[in-house]
Amino acid sequence: MTVxxxxxxxxxxxxxxxxxxxxxxxxxxxxxxFDTSAFATTSGAHRVAHGTVLVIGSPAQGxxxxxELEDGSPHLEQIVVHPRAQRRGLGRALxxxxxxxxxxxxxxxxxxTTYADVPxxxxxxxxxxxxxxxxxxxxxxxxxxxxxxxxxxxxxSRVAMSxxxxxxxxxxxxxxxLPLRDGPCGLEVFVQHRVATMDFVPGAVVFPGGRIxxxxxxxxxxxDLPTTLVAEHARAWRxxxxxxxxxxxxxxxxxxxxxxxxxxxxxxxxxxxxxLLPWDDWETPIGVPKRFDVRFLVLPVTSTAEAAAFQHVTxxxxxxxxxxxxxxxxxxxxxxxxxxxxxxxxxEELVQLGSLAAVVALRPPIRRxxxxxxxxxxxxxxx
Numbered sequence: 001m002t003v004x005x006x007x008x009x010x011x012x013x014x015x016x017x018x019x020x021x022x023x024x025x026x027x028x029x030x031x032x033x034f035d036t037s038a039f040a041t042t043s044g045a046h047r048v049a050h051g052t053v054l055v056i057g058s059p060a061q062g063x064x065x066x067x068e069l070e071d072g073s074p075h076l077e078q079i080v081v082h083p084r085a086q087r088r089g090l091g092r093a094l095x096x097x098x099x100x101x102x103x104x105x106x107x108x109x110x111x112x113t114t115y116a117d118v119p120x121x122x123x124x125x126x127x128x129x130x131x132x133x134x135x136x137x138x139x140x141x142x143x144x145x146x147x148x149x150x151x152x153x154x155x156x157s158r159v160a161m162s163x164x165x166x167x168x169x170x171x172x173x174x175x176x177x178l179p180l181r182d183g184p185c186g187l188e189v190f191v192q193h194r195v196a197t198m199d200f201v202p203g204a205v206v207f208p209g210g211r212i213x214x215x216x217x218x219x220x221x222x223x224d225l226p227t228t229l230v231a232e233h234a235r236a237w238r239x240x241x242x243x244x245x246x247x248x249x250x251x252x253x254x255x256x257x258x259x260x261x262x263x264x265x266x267x268x269x270x271x272x273x274x275x276l277l278p279w280d281d282w283e284t285p286i287g288v289p290k291r292f293d294v295r296f297l298v299l300p301v302t303s304t305a306e307a308a309a310f311q312h313v314t315x316x317x318x319x320x321x322x323x324x325x326x327x328x329x330x331x332x333x334x335x336x337x338x339x340x341x342x343x344x345x346x347x348e349e350l351v352q353l354g355s356l357a358a359v360v361a362l363r364p365p366i367r368r369x370x371x372x373x374x375x376x377x378x379x380x381x382x383x
Contacts (some may be wrong), residue, residue: 004058005088007341007374008097008350010043011053015060019044019053026080033118034155042078051077054097054208054373060373061085064094066101068360069111069139074102076112088335091120093372095128096285100371102165103286110165111140113147116157128287130161171283171293173245175258176209176348178279179269179310181301182356189327190301190310192266192317200290204338205328206317207346208266211292212258217246219261220253230273234277240368241293255295263299267320269309271299277360281368282342293368296346300360325350341372 005247011019020041027039044111047053051067062081076098081090102110112130114121122132136144144160152158177191187197189207196203233256235247245251256273263271277298284291301307331337332344339347353359 004348005061005085005090005344006056006058007291007345007369007372008054008056008093009374011048011055011060011063015053015055016044016048019047019055019063022060022082023078023080025082025084028044029083029120030118036155038151038154040150041346052101054101056081056094057085057088062090062094064098066098066110070141070142073107074098074105074110074138075140075143076110077325079112091124092128093341096287097371097373099165100373101287103167108165109162111143111160111162112145113140113158116159118156121256122159122161124160126162128163130163133160133162167286167293169289171241171291173212173241174210174292174294175212175255175262176207176294176296177259177263177276177299178207178296179263179267179299179301179307180334180350180351180356180359181307181322183322184326185324185326187350187353187359188318188322189325189328189347190267190307190322191316192312193319194316195318197343198316200292201338201340204340204343205332206340206343207296208263208314208320209259209294210262210266212245212254213261214344216255216258216261217250218256220250220255223253223257223260223273225253225256225274233278235367236239237281237295239280239366240294240295241283245378255297258299265312266316267310268313269311275300277363278366279364280342280346281366282372283368283370285371294342296342296361300356302356342369345374 020043023041027036030036030259047065051065054064055064062085063079064079067075067077079091079094098110112125114120114125147153147158181188191205192208194202194204194206229250230252233252237251242251245254256276259276260271260273263269279298280296283293325347329347332339
């Protein structure tokens with residue numbers, strides 16, 4: 001089976017039959033540790049009908065099931081990744097998407113129950129900020145009692161855990177540019193391999209970009225751009241959090257100025273802001289110490305001289321290069337290159353589009369993606 005790592009999404013009809021298979025495969029990993037005869041696989045249809053089911057992978061390789069307890073509080077009933085797809089960050093991606101459900105629920109606490117001494121259970125949750133609830137009360141106490149009645153604690157000690165979930169730190173506005181060109185073997189993208197000492201996504205493959213600086217607003221105001229182009233960019237970002245940058249025109253100009261500056265600083269290329277195309281907007285999920293709200297723009301590169309202007313000059317990366325988008329996609333899937341979710345999904349889109357002309361023609365609608373959670377497996381029906 002060809003397994004693709006994708007972003008988290010709400011379970012669709014085609015995912016439901018796979019939930020039981022994923023759960024059963026995960027349960028088999030407990031067999032060397034203790035008797036699993038008390039384990040009972042829950043039907044996928046039941047999960048979908050009772051709570052929110054998040055899935056990841058194409059086809060689905062893992063899921064998280066968040067239910068509402070009797071007191072209305074969100075509870076992570078289960079999170080499991082098929083053994084064939086483990087150690088690729090899928091479980092952590094599912095957990096962070098679950099934090100988003102908590103935030104949207106209007107509360108700040110997520111609970112779960114799990115085995116105390118199984119490495120991928122309580123210790124894993126503890127590494128993500130969960131703490132043991134020594135004396136569960138109310139609805140959580142009833143969950144513990146139900147599990148005890150089902151015999152889940154007869155083979156090993158179980159604990160109730162809880163994590164405070166807040167929509168913080170505040171995401172920092174940022175910009176990232178995807179320089180694209182048609183190469184002899186297909187669509188190519190200019191990428192940078194971040195050094196392992198960076199405090200944000202160390203070792204990852206990224207596109208040139210960075211945070212919006214205080215001077216970008218003034219620089220954006222001074223750029224000589226057609227009114228119609230500025231209006232087009234303002235419309236493109238209207239469903240994002242661009243208002244933190246000022247009114248629509250100011251925000252659009254600030255984003256363009258930041259893109260020009262960051263590309264120059266990180267690649268030495270002097271780019272024409274009028275050629276940049278709004279493409280996407282992703283916000284770093286809750287659960288990490290540094291968060292960004294990143295506006296992605298596409299830069300069509302149509303000549304050899306333009307492509308040659310992109311050099312490796314940044315100290316934040318140990319290598320910068322033009323790569324075939326399909327090769328980046330394959331390396332992301334087999335794990336030989338590290339791509340965070342937005343980068344991986346954007347590269348997948350480039351591969352699907354296949355050519356610079358197809359990318360330029362798309363002009364996609366842009367809505368901020370939060371919690372790395374995509375609305376549908378087809379990226380909101382965009383492709």
